[in-house]
Amino acid sequence: MNRAFVETLESADAGRGAVEALPVPQSYRAAVLLEEEQEMFAGVPMADRQPGKALHLREVATPEPGPGEALIAVMASAINYNTVWSALFAPVPTFQFLKRYARTGGLAARHDLPYHVLGSDLSGVVLRTGPGVRLWKPGDRVVAHCLSVELEEPEGHDDTMLDPQQRIWGYETNFGGLGELALVKANQLMPKAAHLTWEEAAAPGLVNSTAYRQLVSQHGAVMRQGDNVLIWGAAGGLGSYATQYVLNGGGTPICVVSNEQKAEICRAMGASAVIDRSVEQYRFWADEQTPDPREWRRLGERIRELTGGDDPDIVFEHPGRETFGASVYVARRGGVVVTCASTSGFRHEYDNRYLWMHLKRIVGSHFANYREAWLANRLVTRARIHPTLSAAYPLDRVRQAVDEVHGNQHHGKVGVLCLADEGGGVSDPETRARHENAINRFRA
Numbered sequence: 001m002n003r004a005f006v007e008t009l010e011s012a013d014a015g016r017g018a019v020e021a022l023p024v025p026q027s028y029r030a031a032v033l034l035e036e037e038q039e040m041f042a043g044v045p046m047a048d049r050q051p052g053k054a055l056h057l058r059e060v061a062t063p064e065p066g067p068g069e070a071l072i073a074v075m076a077s078a079i080n081y082n083t084v085w086s087a088l089f090a091p092v093p094t095f096q097f098l099k100r101y102a103r104t105g106g107l108a109a110r111h112d113l114p115y116h117v118l119g120s121d122l123s124g125v126v127l128r129t130g131p132g133v134r135l136w137k138p139g140d141r142v143v144a145h146c147l148s149v150e151l152e153e154p155e156g157h158d159d160t161m162l163d164p165q166q167r168i169w170g171y172e173t174n175f176g177g178l179g180e181l182a183l184v185k186a187n188q189l190m191p192k193a194a195h196l197t198w199e200e201a202a203a204p205g206l207v208n209s210t211a212y213r214q215l216v217s218q219h220g221a222v223m224r225q226g227d228n229v230l231i232w233g234a235a236g237g238l239g240s241y242a243t244q245y246v247l248n249g250g251g252t253p254i255c256v257v258s259n260e261q262k263a264e265i266c267r268a269m270g271a272s273a274v275i276d277r278s279v280e281q282y283r284f285w286a287d288e289q290t291p292d293p294r295e296w297r298r299l300g301e302r303i304r305e306l307t308g309g310d311d312p313d314i315v316f317e318h319p320g321r322e323t324f325g326a327s328v329y330v331a332r333r334g335g336v337v338v339t340c341a342s343t344s345g346f347r348h349e350y351d352n353r354y355l356w357m358h359l360k361r362i363v364g365s366h367f368a369n370y371r372e373a374w375l376a377n378r379l380v381t382r383a384r385i386h387p388t389l390s391a392a393y394p395l396d397r398v399r400q401a402v403d404e405v406h407g408n409q410h411h412g413k414v415g416v417l418c419l420a421d422e423g424g425g426v427s428d429p430e431t432r433a434r435h436e437n438a439i440n441r442f443r444a
């Protein structure tokens, strides 16, 4: 994209006319996987796969927005763990999702391409809207949540996450956010927080909405004031928002992290109960097949030391196999383990006696419906939840960004600058000045 194009998008007073006058480029640069490479890691153990190797920057054709869709000029995006999974081609190559989507017909057929533009977060400017879009117009500064639904069937009309055609944009659909342009459904759009830079604004989306549903929403753990919440990976993507929700909601987070720097970030957020799992050296598995309940108990004792004797009302789960048995064990009688992932393996093992005899519940949670994503974003626009960006890389260093997240070398979120330069996009400096410390807390 040329500089004048980006400058027009950047200028705070670029109205609808100025943006509509911009020509739509016929192609754009994007981070893609290639279908011809989907077997590149075949036979390579997961531990030896390097996701960055699968990513390429390519010039791809610009899709035309259809009815109810919008074409976005992407100023910034963020790395989510689903992009790591995509680039590992695990558990399945995402080209399978694109083909399945395409088989539903109509506009979905466009998504089946020999390349997959990844990315499930963006901040940017609406460039064009398709027929029938009324709420959004060219020039609007937006973020996009990643829920793609069709809502043609009845199942999703109470809770859009239950739509049989529910997909995660940029993971199970094409034209995602890690490019200079992106195609979204207009009902993915939400206002960008005026006090944040483009890269800060792009950071919360996916993980913030997920943490909101998982902890706060009626569909998740319905956290109450006073609850003790054990948060795995409390300074990571999901956990850095979960910690904020617990603190905002009058609960006590018990933050688990793996080094002192992350422990310090949690304390700076306001958490006083922090467990450094690398110091404690928990070994929840005696060997690959045998969980070690003594180690679950040791974690439980440490939690009680920190809470004055209480067990967690809620356990915020996502590491999966490695921790799940411990999570079920340490939850209080009647407590909830709410899970949205299995980073360390999806075949979990836990002792069911601790679940049924102590009337605990396991709740599955996945992303968020539009309303939940909107409420989570509203907290960001009101500066009640802050982005947890630690670094932002230009698009041509996207491989490094993905490898860092895969290697757990990051804190909070890693951003990607697509069209924007770092630091741009703030149109409410007064609000920003009031929250500068919190906004920059995760900066390396």
Ligand code: NDP
Pocket (backbone or CB within 6 Å): 080, 081, 082, 206, 207, 210, 232, 233, 234, 235, 236, 237, 238, 239, 256, 257, 258, 259, 262, 277, 318, 319, 322, 323, 340, 341, 342, 343, 344, 365, 366, 367, 368, 405, 408, 412
């Ligand atoms: P991050 O890598 O940013 O954070 C995860 C954190 O988990 C790390 O910081 C690490 O913290 C901790 N962790 C990793 N492995 C282990 C382990 N074996 N035992 C204990 N802690 C561990 O990722 P995200 O938070 O963005 O995502 C986490 C998972 O959730 C991913 O699998 C992702 O795909 C999934 N996810 C699912 C969503 C959904 O809608 N279903 C939405 C978003 C994410 P530390 O080392 O400090 O302990």
